[in-house]
Amino acid sequence: xxxxxxxxxxxxxxxxxxxxxxxxxxxxxxxxxxxxxxxxxxxxxxxxxxxxxxxxxxxxxxxxxxxxxxxxxxxxxxxxxxxxxxxxxxxxxxxxxxxxxxxxxxxxxxxxxxxxxxxxxxxxxxxxxxxxxxxxxxxxxxxxxxxxxxxxxxxxxxxxxxxxxxxxxxxxxxxxxxxxxxxxxxxxxxxxxxxxxxxxxxxxxxxxxxxxxxxxxxxxxxxxxxxxxxxxxxxxxxxxxxxxxxxxxxxxxxxxxxxxxxxxxxxxxxxxxxxxxxxxxxxxxxxxxxxxxxxxxxxxxxxxxxxxxxxxxxxxxxxxxxxxxxxxxxxxxxxxxxxxxxxxxxxxxxxxxxxxxxxxxxxxxxxxxxxxxxxxxxxxxxxxxxxxxxxxxxxxxxxxxxxxxxxxxxxxxxxxxxxxxxxxxxxxxxxxxxxxxxxxxxxxxxxxxxxxxxxxxxx
Amino acid sequence: xxxxxxxxxxxxxxxxxxxxxxxxxxxxxxxxxxxxxxxxxxxxxxxxxxxxxxxxxxxxxxxxxxxxxxxxxxxxxxxxxxxxxxxxxxxxxxxxxxxxxxxxxxxxxxxxxxxxxxxxxxxxxxxxxxxxxxxxxxxxxxxxxxxxxxxxxxxxxxxxxxxxxxxxxxxxxxxxxxxxxxxxxxxxxxxxxxxxxxxxxxxxxxxxxxxxxxxxxxxxxxxxxxxxxxxxxxxxxxxxxxxxxxxxxxxxxxxxxxxxxxxxxxxxxxxxxxxxxxxxxxxxxxxxxxxxxxxxxxxxxxxxxxxxxxxxxxxxxxxxxxxxxxxxxxxxxxxxxxxxxxxxxxxxxxxxxxxxxxxxxxxxxxxxxxxxxxxxxxxxxxxxxxxxxxxxxxxxxxxxxxxxxxxxxxxxxxxxxxxxxxxxxxxxxxxxxxxxxxxxxxxxxxxxxxxxxxxxxxx
Numbered sequence: 001x002x003x004x005x006x007x008x009x010x011x012x013x014x015x016x017x018x019x020x021x022x023x024x025x026x027x028x029x030x031x032x033x034x035x036x037x038x039x040x041x042x043x044x045x046x047x048x049x050x051x052x053x054x055x056x057x058x059x060x061x062x063x064x065x066x067x068x069x070x071x072x073x074x075x076x077x078x079x080x081x082x083x084x085x086x087x088x089x090x091x092x093x094x095x096x097x098x099x100x101x102x103x104x105x106x107x108x109x110x111x112x113x114x115x116x117x118x119x120x121x122x123x124x125x126x127x128x129x130x131x132x133x134x135x136x137x138x139x140x141x142x143x144x145x146x147x148x149x150x151x152x153x154x155x156x157x158x159x160x161x162x163x164x165x166x167x168x169x170x171x172x173x174x175x176x177x178x179x180x181x182x183x184x185x186x187x188x189x190x191x192x193x194x195x196x197x198x199x200x201x202x203x204x205x206x207x208x209x210x211x212x213x214x215x216x217x218x219x220x221x222x223x224x225x226x227x228x229x230x231x232x233x234x235x236x237x238x239x240x241x242x243x244x245x246x247x248x249x250x251x252x253x254x255x256x257x258x259x260x261x262x263x264x265x266x267x268x269x270x271x272x273x274x275x276x277x278x279x280x281x282x283x284x285x286x287x288x289x290x291x292x293x294x295x296x297x298x299x300x301x302x303x304x305x306x307x308x309x310x311x312x313x314x315x316x317x318x319x320x321x322x323x324x325x326x327x328x329x330x331x332x333x334x335x336x337x338x339x340x341x342x343x344x345x346x347x348x349x350x351x352x353x354x355x356x357x358x359x360x361x362x363x364x365x366x367x368x369x370x371x372x373x374x375x376x377x378x379x380x381x382x383x384x385x386x387x388x389x390x391x392x393x394x395x396x397x398x399x400x401x402x403x404x405x406x407x408x409x410x411x412x413x414x415x416x417x418x419x420x421x422x423x424x425x426x427x428x429x430x431x432x433x434x435x436x437x438x439x440x441x442x443x444x445x446x447x448x449x450x451x452x453x454x455x456x457x458x459x
Numbered sequence: 460x461x462x463x464x465x466x467x468x469x470x471x472x473x474x475x476x477x478x479x480x481x482x483x484x485x486x487x488x489x490x491x492x493x494x495x496x497x498x499x500x501x502x503x504x505x506x507x508x509x510x511x512x513x514x515x516x517x518x519x520x521x522x523x524x525x526x527x528x529x530x531x532x533x534x535x536x537x538x539x540x541x542x543x544x545x546x547x548x549x550x551x552x553x554x555x556x557x558x559x560x561x562x563x564x565x566x567x568x569x570x571x572x573x574x575x576x577x578x579x580x581x582x583x584x585x586x587x588x589x590x591x592x593x594x595x596x597x598x599x600x601x602x603x604x605x606x607x608x609x610x611x612x613x614x615x616x617x618x619x620x621x622x623x624x625x626x627x628x629x630x631x632x633x634x635x636x637x638x639x640x641x642x643x644x645x646x647x648x649x650x651x652x653x654x655x656x657x658x659x660x661x662x663x664x665x666x667x668x669x670x671x672x673x674x675x676x677x678x679x680x681x682x683x684x685x686x687x688x689x690x691x692x693x694x695x696x697x698x699x700x701x702x703x704x705x706x707x708x709x710x711x712x713x714x715x716x717x718x719x720x721x722x723x724x725x726x727x728x729x730x731x732x733x734x735x736x737x738x739x740x741x742x743x744x745x746x747x748x749x750x751x752x753x754x755x756x757x758x759x760x761x762x763x764x765x766x767x768x769x770x771x772x773x774x775x776x777x778x779x780x781x782x783x784x785x786x787x788x789x790x791x792x793x794x795x796x797x798x799x800x801x802x803x804x805x806x807x808x809x810x811x812x813x814x815x816x817x818x819x820x821x822x823x824x825x826x827x828x829x830x831x832x833x834x835x836x837x838x839x840x841x842x843x844x845x846x847x848x849x850x851x852x853x854x855x856x857x858x859x860x861x862x863x864x865x866x867x868x869x870x871x872x873x874x875x876x877x878x879x880x881x882x883x884x885x886x887x888x889x890x891x892x893x894x895x896x897x898x899x900x901x902x903x904x905x906x907x908x909x910x911x912x913x914x915x916x917x918x
Contacts, residue, residue, distance in 0.1 A: 033621070033623070034621050037620045037621050038620055038621060161496045161497055161898070162492070162493050162496050162497060164492070164844065164845055164846055164902070165846070166898075199898060200897065201897075360819065360877045360879050362846070385623065386623055387623055387624070387821070387849075387877075389821075389848035389849070390846075390848070418819045418846075418877060420819050420896060420898045420899050420902065421896050421898075421899070424896070437879060437880055437883070438659070438660075439620070439625075439658060439879045439880075440879050440880070443623070443879065
């Protein structure tokens with residue numbers, strides 16, 4: 001890195017800014033980024049959420065504390081209104097026992113870290129059985145009952161690393177985590193062990209939601225790490241019918257519990273009844289600290305409204321930040337929010353979600369009609385200096401999804417950060433504050449704030 | 460992350476691929492990415508370079524071993540030619556003593572990790588003096604001799620965190636590292652301590668090159684971490700003239716040494732005399748492992764030629780991968796390469812460099828005329844599915860820069876990864892293999908290979 005290069009850098013910086021600086025919007029957006037990058041609260045707020053609260057699964061004490069934390073935080077930033085919305089949430093607990101081994105013909109025990117999938121039943125003491133390996137969900141669905149009955153299924157389907165956007169690779173394996181307990185049970189299996197949904201080769205298992213089906217026997221389901229999955233698959237190939245698995249888990253489902261969405265508002269000046277909601281989910285899985293999933297998303301959203309407040313923005317519409325509860329295992333926060341909005345006769349005109357981690361911003365997706373896609377395409381030039389390049393048709397978010405049922409035609413937008421590292425951290429012990437980069441987080445918050453500003457001005 | 464989302468993901472993946480799949484180029488580029496992501500050698504090669512060799516400053520034993528390592532590696536991939544090019548390089552050594560303290564009126568010693576800037580003289584025993592603080596190079600340049608003479612200058616200019624591309628912020632502080640020993644010495648200072656060039660608030664000092672000037676007394680120069688810089692600045696403000704610094708360093712300059720650029724080639728089929736060079740630099744600073752700077756760059760380049768070889772690409776032009784020696788403190792590899800190319804009458808038609816880390820790919824910059832900028836803009840559509848969006852006028856690279864002197868009008872291209880984390884790791888103990896993400900590195904290699912392929916076909 002030599003000196004000549006720097007001259008280039010300055011010249012190009014200058015050139016790229018000149019075309020924009022004359023407009024009010026460009027200046028405002030530049031102020032948004034300056035505030036986020038120099039006076040930003042995002043990083044310290046995320047640190048506090050991760051360290052003072054930690055993992056916050058719906059129904060847990062931590063989730064309850066996270067609600068208190070969020071309300072206090074919003075109040076401290078002087079939003080026009082801050083309030084809670086009641087949400088009944090499912091309450092599942094991992095329990096304290098969670099242990100697994102595999103062994104072969106020689107009886108030697110190989111201990112392996114397991115993580116119950118969210119919603120799984122426990123094993124009611126030690127459970128053991130012969131292992132049967134499937135390399136894909138398709139293989140399992142096509143298996144014969146006699147090959148599965150009484151056994152423990154090991155489903156070792158890897159995420160497809162050829163897909164450039166990692167969420168697409170996640171999409172391909174998501175049904176394994178959600179449905180394999182049902183798939184395996186239908187063929188008489190005792191339990192199911194899955195390969196973690198990750199593109200990274202490491203030692204931590206990843207949890208996540210799974211379901212049971214009415215009329216199908218519930219069997220326990222757990223994940224092992226990608227690294228252990230490779231080892232176990234090789235072991236089964238060597239040991240054949242001699243390979244068995246032993247596990248104990250005392251996870252359990254408790255009574256549904258009262259929890260809350262946490263909501264803050266900046267009242268619109270010219271069209272106060274028109275509402276733009278934006279948010280992420282406050283709950284997380286119970287391992288790690290929910291730093292990227294979705295601490296980053298709630299902090300992006302909180303920081304957006306803080307910045308707009310700090311810059312004394314006078315919005316046309318009412319801007320409403322929502323920390324949704326229970327995205328991970330029920331989406332009761334999102335469902336309740338949409339239903340009550342409709343019941344109260346609120347006029348929702350758009351919603352934005354951040355739930356893809358706290359990585360370098362790449363753009364925004366639009367789940368809407370051509371008019372709305374064209375709208376965000378019209379933001380391309382003004383946001384280019386901030387390295388936002390992806391403006392495309394795509395998914396909005398799980399939490400804001402139910403608004404579509406109540407308000408057909410409402411455009412939903414999703415913040416798109418870089419996706420490459422997301423599934424290294426997703427739903428596992430690595431999803432901690434230390435794995436979030438300060439600048440990447442701050443740029444995400446500024447991108448959200450700028451996008452909400454442009455939406456409010458141009459909808 | 461719910462199921463409906465996945466349907467969207469698949470539909471969009473499908474849609475986005477359809478428009479491209481009918482062309483030979485699109486299919487080839489898809490194969491390039493598949494190879495990098497599923498059969499890639501980049502990650503394990505980088506691990507080996509970092510762990511089996513380590514940091515490799517010009518003239519060191521490690522740099523010599525890195526040359527051997529590189530030649531062997533290129534030979535193992537079956538390139539048409541592999542050879543070394545002699546380069547005389549400067550040889551500077553850190554030595555073993557490197558220790559610093561600051562103290563105030565009460566005499567209490569505060570130990571602080573220091574890192575000599577590359578090229579600095581040693582202190583010849585203990586050196587101590589009253590501290591004088593400057594918050595910018597401009598302040599120092601405008602200082603009066605009486606305020607600096609006989610003192611130790613502490614230059615605490617932070618990188619500008621408002622700049623979106625971090626290299627621009629680096630550009631603003633680069634002169635501090637390079638010139639402050641001269642600037643301070645001209646005013647009679649004994650030594651200079653600088654704030655590390657980083658946007659990250661952490662405890663590791665960052666080294667990097669600096670210079671002396673003929674006729675100006677050489678004074679020792681060292682960096683302290685951004686964290687310590689904040690503490691020390693506050694300390695000086697409190698203690699005023701009572702604040703002093705004590706340091707010892709035995710770094711020294713030795714005789715120039717013979718080293719090598721390492722070169723591999725795939726011979727062109729239709730225009731074998733036309734050469735496209737691409738590479739990074741094999742040398743690194745002597746702390747960390749040179750993983751991002753520039754292990755990633757040489758591995759991107761190596762993997763590019765490996766992939767093109769593996770896919771049996773028949774290039775029009777001769778494709779030449781170059782591992783340049785001595786970018787960090789002299790650029791003798793780049794200078795020698797360009798001079799000898801010209802002397803031998805070679806016909807160089809383009810060059811590409813990767814020296815901005817192993818992060819998620821964003822695009823390519825072009826240091827060339829409008830025709831060449833238009834050329835890379837024509838790659839936009841075909842590379843969009845790989846999340847490459849930035850194609851713009853900009854810098855090529857330090858190593859390939861001298862080609863411009865010998866071949867006026869030659870277009871130089873720079874690979875642009877995401878820049879947000881680069882200066883967390885740059886020139887410090889954190890630049891280790893563990894801080895490189897496998898997919899990000901692999902995508903960088905595939906992006907380089909695809910870009911070189913498109914250049915070769917379309918130049």
